Amino acid sequence: MRYIILSFLVICLIMPIKAQQAAVQIVKGKITDEASKQPISGVTIRLAEEETTISSLSDSSGNFKLSKVPLGRRQFIVSSMGYEPTILSDIIVTAGKEVNLNISLRESLTNLETVEITYHQYEGIKTTNNDMLSVSARTFDMDETKRYAGSLGDPARMAANFAGVVSTNDTRNDIIIRGNSPNTMLWQLEGLNIPNPSHFGSLNSMGGSISMLNNNIIDKSDFMTGAFPPQYGNALSGVFDLRLRDGNNEKHEFLGQMGFNGFEAGAEGPIGKLDGASYLINARYSTLSIFQSLGLEFGTGGATPEYTDINYKFTSPVGKQGSISVFGIWGRSSMDILASEYDPEGQAYGNEYSNRYPRYQTNITGLSYTHKLGINTTANFVFGYSRTNERFDRDSVSQNDPSHTIPDWHWRFETNKFSGVFSLHHKFNAKHSLIAGLIEDVTDYSLFNRRIQHGVNEIILNDRHDQFGLTQAYAQWKFRISNALSMVSGLHYQYLNLSNSNSVEPRIGFKYETGGSHIIGLAYGLHSQMDNVLTYATVTPTPSGNTYTNESLGFMRSHHFVLSHDWNISSNTHLKTELYYQRLFDVPVTRNPSSFSTLNLGAETIPILRDSLVNEGVGRNYGLEVTLERSFDKGFYYLVTGSFFSSRYRGSDGIWRNTAFNMGNVLNILGGKEWKVGRKENILGLSLKVSRVGGRYLSPVDVAASAADGEIQYDADNAYSIQQPAYFRTDLKLSYRKEFKRTTMELALDLQNITNNENIFRQEWNARQLRVIEVYQQGFFPVPFIRFTF
Known part of the structure; x- marks a missing residue:
């Protein structure tokens, strides 16, 4: 092979x-x-x-x-x-x-x-x-997801190159923004709030191993890292506002591709004789088994991840005033992590004494209708349905008889969300414009999570079948005071019927452009977010039966302030600096004094659950971000981003500590060059990425408690007091684009971690040896890629 x-x-x-x-x-x-x-x-x-x-x-x-x-x-x-x-x-x-x-x-x-x-x-x-x-936002397109070394065509991994964003996990695409948990960000697709769009993306996190979003179907989209305007809600840190492009409505075009993300086929073109109507569909199937046959390791040892996804969009005009589109994502992923195939040298997940069987499936479907109400007014309606189905089973393997297994963990998490979104865009004149909207999400959920400790003691962590609704409304007004100065202000409102919680959130932002070379931005926002549905459904056992002591939890909130300066040094180069301060409050913590806070959750595959939580925790994030960027011009580009920040929290014990995401500093250096070879249309490209991130903080392992429980347990009194070594990685990408008569061929070789640096992934408890072991991340990993469009 x-x-x-x-x-x-x-x-x-x-x-x-x-x-x-x-x-x-x-x-x-x-x-x-x-x-x-x-x-x-x-x-x-x-x-x-x-x-x-x-x-x-x-x-x-x-x-x-x-x-x-x-x-x-x-x-x-x-x-x-x-x-x-x-x-x-x-x-x-x-x-x-x-x-x-x-x-x-x-x-x-x-x-x-x-x-x-x-x-x-x-x-x-x-x-x-x-x-x-006004501030803390940038756009990206399909080309950027392919151009940057190490991005693997994944929008989430690509975003890790931006200032204020951190990723130190080679096996996952979690997005850590300004020291916040990955769970505090919002994914939005064509105006629809969507669940975790990643393969192997568990309900308790907003990241996964590989994105289900296909970069060949993504249009120009926005990414925000704080103090965003009123139309975005139920998020504390950032927003991915994704748009899908329309298919070609005049000509049929096709795509064939093979790379790390899988075998892929795509098609687009006009629909029958409908004037202006088009279809666009891409399907992908995993290729990781091929990489394994070549002897390449990507952190799963002998286990082979399998996944399939489909992205699609169908668009048609409706008369002269309207247009309708149907869009969606479907994905399925699974993997058998067996003790008999465990490789301690090259496997981030699993061990030699348990078999694990994760199964995930996600379906996101939406229907969007846009109608022109007049020469200055546009209304948009989006109706959506999303479903997540997560199944996980773990069996312990006998040391004396590997064929003998005992079930010890089992969960079934299923959600079905029905959504309706209405938005209205109106321009009064060149100075004044308004956007207002209403969002309604109704979620049915069925959550069951059972652990059998030492094969004897049954512990029920989740057992709940119910429904809740989240209502959001907003209005935002833009006032262009002059050619140089503009202001955006408005309100966002949220109501969660699960805990009968309300939140009214003022937002305001200013932008001042001085002669085209300097842009100064200032923004403030009050933001709020409901907790993960697993938190509300956590069981508290009592003599009279199970109760749910977290269902009264209200929104966690934050005040976010941002000061921004953007200097256009030349026609193709700019330097952007941002200062920010974020104060988080009403954060869920334990009722009894402890170091626990939900601010530290979101980067785990196994849910971490606590009952009897109250909204009494606080946190604070502040920092400086710098971006120096040269756009692609004359065959050359570069992007240098640096972030210096502090992220700390206080639990119910009243002690200020580092959060799990307080790396302190991040430096990314990217650059690329293209050369014309042979005929002038053929291009040879080279791109390089160097990343250094301050080490994450971990809690000391409580050896005695871990030995007694069989799972890793931490010294909660000294939570997040030990800092890991800094994360360092260098990626190099070679590419070649060749033009034929009606076909384009693209070849690439993405050499990840070319220095083979050993970055610590996590600490693992070895239940047989009764000791803590360190698991390392992916070493040197070459990823070939080939793509044909015709």
Whole structure:
């Protein structure tokens, strides 16, 4: 198998081009007003190159089309009377796929008779989809998920390169933002609040091993790290606001791909004779068994992760005023972690005395309808259904007879959520715009979690079948005081019927742009979030039966302040600095004095549950973030991010401690270069990433308690007092893009952890040897990748 794959890659590299190459492609898209979301006609979009006449005007529906655009990375200028011009840079044009762009323009406060473009190149790239964002936000697209070394096409892993974001777990894609738990962030898809979108993503966390989100279907999306505007709720740290692109509504296109994320096939194109209707679907199946046959280890020893997912979107216009889309994600993952196949040198999960059988399935389905109510008003309705089904069984294996097993842990977690979302965008004039909305989520859940201690004592941790509703409403107003100064203010409201809890949350943000070179932002937000459903369903046994002492828990809350400065040093380089302070309060802690706090949960595969919790804990996060970024220009880019922060909490014992996510400092250095080889359309690329993260804090292991329980137990009186060594990793990615007549081939080799640095993963209790062992993360791991679009 090893030689077959290597031979295949070599053949692809030297394959001769027998047909004449097409040197041009079609670039098309739609242009809308950023505030009202209405299409804009008469907008000029042209290729920004000397001695070219390639240009187009948008029609009454905002659509435009440029023919015969040369292949390669291109730049486009978009301008219209009454709107601020913008420049789109680093747009990749290939032979295998037409380019589709969604462009938003901001109305100018000054009526100019002529349009003069004096705009920084970087501005067009970093402009977010949501024009209400003032600080702590950036946009990303599909290309970034593929470009950065070590990202593996995963949006969550890609986000770990941004300032304020930390990831020190090679086997998972948890997102730690400004010292907060991964559980305090929100995933949103096409306006729908969604559950954990990861394979092997347990209900008690918001991360997993591999994302179910397919980067080939993701459109330009927003990522926020704090003090976000009122339309986002039930989150304390950050938001992933994901958008899916529409399929090509004029031409059928196909994709074939193989890499770490799996074998993949994709198709898109028009639907029958419906004018403007399109489909887009991608399916993927795991390839990790192939990597294992090549002798490559990725932290699971002899166990083979298996997963499958499908991403899709169907879109159609409805008359002249509306459009409808159906979108969704389905994923399934499983793995048998057997004691007989345990490898202590190369396996992060499992041990030699237990068999584990995790099974996960997630389904997210949505229907979105957008309707134009007038020339300045757009309404959007989204109806969604999501289901998660998590099953886990663990058997202990006899030391004397490995064929003899005893069940010792068993859980079944199932949720079914029905969602309705309404939003209204209205622009009064160039100065004033409004967004208001209502979100209703109703969740049915069935949770059962049983542990059998030493094969004798049965402990019921969860046993609850019930339903709860979370209602959210918001209104936010943007006031453009002048061309330089704007303000966004509003309120977010939440009501949780499970505990009859309410929360009214004011948000406000200011942005001041000084002559185009400097942008100063200031924002404040009060945010709140309900706890994990497993916490509410934790059992408290009593002589009269099980009770649920956590069901009265209200929202945990935070005040978040951010001061931002963004300096456009040149047309393609900027330096951004942010200071922030976050005060968390009403955090669930134990009623009796202890060091426990839910702020430390969210990065575990096995649920950590406590009963009798009260909203009396506090925490504080503060820090400085720096980003130096050069956009892709003349074949070269770089991104340097640094974060220096403190994350501490206080439990019910009144003692301030480090949180589990208080790494203290993070440094990421990324860079890449492309060279034209052979014919000018063929590209050879190199990208490098170096990461250093301060060590995580751990609690000392209580050896006596661990020996008595059979599971690892910690010294709670000295919680998070021991700091691990710093995490260090270097990734190198080699890539090659070859253009054929109507096909594009992309090859890549992602060399992860090229220094083979031994980073500590976690501490594990060896129940047979009665001692603590350290488990290390993934060593050197090469990941090949091949992709065809046609």
